[in-house]
Amino acid sequence: MxxxxxxxxxxxxxxxxxxxxxxxxxxxxxxxxxVETAICPPATSLQAVHAALAGSAIGLGVQNMHWEGEGAFTxxxxxxxxLAAGCSYVILGHSERRQYFGETDEWVNRKLISAxxxxxxxxxxxxxxLAERExxxxxxxxxxxxxxxxxxxxxxxxxxxxxxxEPVWAIGTGVTATAAQAEEAHAMMxxxxxxxxxAEVAAGxxxxxxxxxxxxxxxxxxxxxxxxxxxxxxxxxxxESFAAIVKAAL
Ligand code: 13P
Numbered sequence: 112m113x114x115x116x117x118x119x120x121x122x123x124x125x126x127x128x129x130x131x132x133x134x135x136x137x138x139x140x141x142x143x144x145x146v147e148t149a150i151c152p153p154a155t156s157l158q159a160v161h162a163a164l165a166g167s168a169i170g171l172g173v174q175n176m177h178w179e180g181e182g183a184f185t186x187x188x189x190x191x192x193x194l195a196a197g198c199s200y201v202i203l204g205h206s207e208r209r210q211y212f213g214e215t216d217e218w219v220n221r222k223l224i225s226a227x228x229x230x231x232x233x234x235x236x237x238x239x240x241l242a243e244r245e246x247x248x249x250x251x252x253x254x255x256x257x258x259x260x261x262x263x264x265x266x267x268x269x270x271x272x273x274x275x276x277e278p279v280w281a282i283g284t285g286v287t288a289t290a291a292q293a294e295e296a297h298a299m300m301x302x303x304x305x306x307x308x309x310a311e312v313a314a315g316x317x318x319x320x321x322x323x324x325x326x327x328x329x330x331x332x333x334x335x336x337x338x339x340x341x342x343x344x345x346x347x348x349x350x351e352s353f354a355a356i357v358k359a360a361l
Contacts, residue, residue: 115333115340115360116147116273116317118234119347120174120202123153130156134163136350141169146340146360149200150347154188161197172200172234175208178221190229201226202342204260205236206279216259223260227268234273234319234342235260237300241280253296254303266308274318275342276300281322283344290331290338293320297337326352329359 125133130152141148149170152160161171173196177187193201203226204219219235226233237256239249253276261269276296281288288296297318304313320332321342332338340360346352 113315113317113339114147116149116319117340117343117357117360118149118151118172118200118202118319119343119353120205120321121150121152121347122174122207122344124348125152125156127156127159131159131163133348133350134160134167134169137169137354138164138167140350140354141167141357144354144358144361146357148357151200151202154196157196157198164197170200171196171198172202172232173198174202174205176201176203176222176226176231178218178225180225190225190231194229194231199232200234201231202234202236202275204256206238206277206282210279216256217262219256219260220262220264223269223272224264227264227272232271232273234275236275236277236321236342238277238279238282238322244278244280249296250299253300257300257303258307261307266312269308270312270315272316274300274304274316275321276318277321277342279322283323285323287323287325287328287332288320290328290335293332294335294337297335301337324356326355326359329356333360 149172151172151174173193177184180189203222208214237253239252243252317339319340319342320338324341324343325346
């Protein structure tokens with residue numbers, strides 16, 4: 112049985128003090144809730160949030176990383192730095208990074224290799240744009256992104272990878288994929304993963320859904336056979352709504 116995982120991608124929101132305030136509201140709401148949960152605040156808040164999370168089962172993650180261990184890469188963070196800041200998770204290949212910062216499948220692949228070598232748990236995002244969906248290219252785009260991310264990796268090294276299916280047209284738009292649309296994409300992803308990695312590894316990998324998940328649609332999405340929790344943007348910025356979404360994965 113796969114365990115659901117719900118992660119909050121805070122994107123470029125919250126100063127360190129605002130982040131600590133949100134964590135202090137969230138902690139009591141999630142005490143004793145047995146769903147794997149993580150929050151990914153901006154890097155400027157990591158230290159403060161790590162301290163604020165003491166005694167909580169909520170995990171900490173970042174929204175991006177560089178594949179090199181160190182060097183002249185202005186503005187970047189390495190896997191080692193992220194680990195040392197108390198993180199266990201890293202979001203890779205988010206569509207906003209692909210769209211606005213030129214992130215390619217090859218970069219996602221290098222980052223994935225580096226994250227796995229460091230012992231971080233990667234959450235690898237894939238998803239099609241509206242134009243790609245309307246052109247009937249979902250399979251080509253989504254499976255291409257997965258295949259690109261996995262290039263050169265052996266099945267036994269990627270068992271802990273979490274995938275996030277985030278259709279770009281559903282992100283921040285209020286338009287959620289229907290549970291049936293999401294399940295169809297997740298099932299397609301899992302059968303491709305089975306071809307690439309073998310049935311056993313594919314059956315164990317978690318696939319989150321992301322894109323306008325809210326407290327009122329989370330339970331239906333998470334109840335689908337191939338949907339193993341969610342990657343939450345806007346609704347992760349308020350304690351009540353994020354906690355309600357986490358509980359919907361119980
Ligand atoms: P929203 O939940 O705001 O649509 O964002 C989803 C997302 O991009 C999470 O990574």
